[in-house]
Amino acid sequence: MSEEHAKIAVIGLGNAGLPLAAVIADSGITVTGVDINEERCRRINRGDNPIPEEAGLEELIKAHGGKRLVATPRFEDARRCQTFIVIVPVFVDSGNNPDFSIMKEALFSLGRILKKGDLVVLETTFPPGTTEGVAQNWLIESSGLAGIDFFLAYSPERIMTGYSISRLREFPKVIGGRDEESGMLAYQVYSKFICNLHLVSSARVAEMIKVMEGCYRDVNIALANELFKICRKLGVDFFEARENANHQFCQIHLPSTGVGGHCIPVYPWFLIKEMEKREHFGNCSLLRASREINDEMICYWAERIIQECLKINKPLSSIKICIKGITFRAGVKEFYHSRNLGLARLLMEKGLDTYVYDPLLSESDVRAKGLRYIDPKMADLLFDPFRLTFECPEK
């Protein structure tokens, strides 16, 4: 590899991009971080970590922010880099089709500074074929280069908010190129800051690997939810049964209010919608069933909450029900596809006297979501969506 490929830009300094940029800087490489959020860039450059829940990130930002890691809202400031890592979100729209708008914008901006011989590595999770397909086309269109003029590869981020630094340092990471040369080059560049790196035969395979992991999780959480509901009908304690069922060949997951966040509930749709386009509906029946089970768990919990209300000697309409937590995951202040937020709204729709308490949120944060805040002690019935427990506070 030419030495210049070691001048790296990371496009997108969000929850996935910033830890990666910090780890690259910590390995001794100069990194230009590009993010449209100017305030976030300023914070990073003065060594101030914008993601406090990310263990180990604070030290890295303090050490490298504004020095080896310089954040900027302007793509032009990364013009002299020769490796560009793109890690901006792809969501699904209301019809569950991938929404590439942010990615498209980032790749068009990147294309305008892309030079012959540069390497682009995408890290965002998306449908298999995206790197060599639309992503490459957008780069070609915006740069005026031919596809063979630049190297292109894919390496899915496998971080998890709160564990990103250790994931980057220890967890296996895969990388695959649009072509063999791109794969080799990207592998060499990434080897400088990732220890446990695995080159796979193509970008497409690397894309599929990440989506498959999400599908495994979604299906197994759906299975846990289905078995949990069946156990209750059959008078069996699911948790006791699970503890004794699990061994080296059996890993039954935990039940929940469903699956939220940017990752697991989104990835199965990438395959479902891709198969739909190709008219192979039947090939995704398990992924579809799992999505449905997980998304509908809030209906199950709404019913369970009403059953708990039967035990309270008050008119149903005046029982103050409190959902203790509306983020999608405990301890992370994020709401994307949060089933707990969905549950609170569903109870309101049903006309129940619904309130919210979340240790991560202020009263005005809760109000901004269109919900009512309550001190848990004042509620008649509390439901903890992370522990799946009910409680009636003593008054």
Add this chain to the structure above:
Amino acid sequence: MSEEHAKIAVIGLGNAGLPLAAVIADSGITVTGVDINEERCRRINRGDNPIPEEAGLEELIKAHGGKRLVATPRFEDARRCQTFIVIVPVFVDSGNNPDFSIMKEALFSLGRILKKGDLVVLETTFPPGTTEGVAQNWLIESSGLAGIDFFLAYSPERIMTGYSISRLREFPKVIGGRDEESGMLAYQVYSKFICNLHLVSSARVAEMIKVMEGCYRDVNIALANELFKICRKLGVDFFEARENANHQFCQIHLPSTGVGGHCIPVYPWFLIKEMEKREHFGNCSLLRASREINDEMICYWAERIIQECLKINKPLSSIKICIKGITFRAGVKEFYHSRNLGLARLLMEKGLDTYVYDPLLSESDVRAKGLRYIDPKMADLLFDPFRLTFECPEK
């Protein structure tokens, strides 16, 4: 526990019962084995192992057959025992409802020799609630005793043909009673010959544990099959993707021609049919989808075989297609719900020139299944259902 509970009878000396009886005998306890198959009893009593594929069983049968382990076709010969372990098969009928006929017959025969204070432990996998429900009722009806007159517990077998002895010696085994006293007594008795024993709160929980394990396997094999089909459509090598997707939090299984045998394809139906009876259809959508995917894999493979035929320069009707293996699992001469046998029959139904070769079967074994035998070298196209590979022998 009273010392007499250590006189143990094992009812059913099949693939699950015989290894258990042998392990009990090997721990120093005298065992009476009851099986309706007289010839099998005679073999066992002369120290001749009837299940050669079961590693380690031969030595045990040689050492204890006819001595500490005496096999008999007569229940009366077990009259002096006080612990009765029942391990006879429960299948599903053509409508996928559990078929208890063999179990019912065994329990009615057992009931006629059952005495006050005896312990009955069931090991057969069946729907949660069976031990304390129909099984207990049949024992009461046939013995004339009241339910409280005898102890009753459940401990699911977790063996796998070929690994039964090591499973019994090392694998965790759970046990649960119809009531607390039964659970405690059964735990004490089993502790004498099972090391890794776990008492759970009820027979019902123990029943559910075993069924849940089967469901986990079935759903995860269905997921592997679904992802395998999707990968092919998307031009991704499933096996490469799987190898790199799997890590401590992701265990994607292997694809297959479906799931056969007495266990995994049967257990999900126990829950599905139980929920149907209770009119909770929706609670089993994932288990249903998985059953459907796995059972329909033979249609997928039939299509793949026809695609392979496209490469052969012969009229389709004269291409000799050979399925290399029709047992449900490689190396085990069993056909219950074998998808490979199903695949051979499906190809015949489609009018293709279908043959079978199976290293475990003679030409006449194959003919007895209504199929035609071929020397693999004589076939134009071979499909190995265990490796999922195609081959065209050179002529």
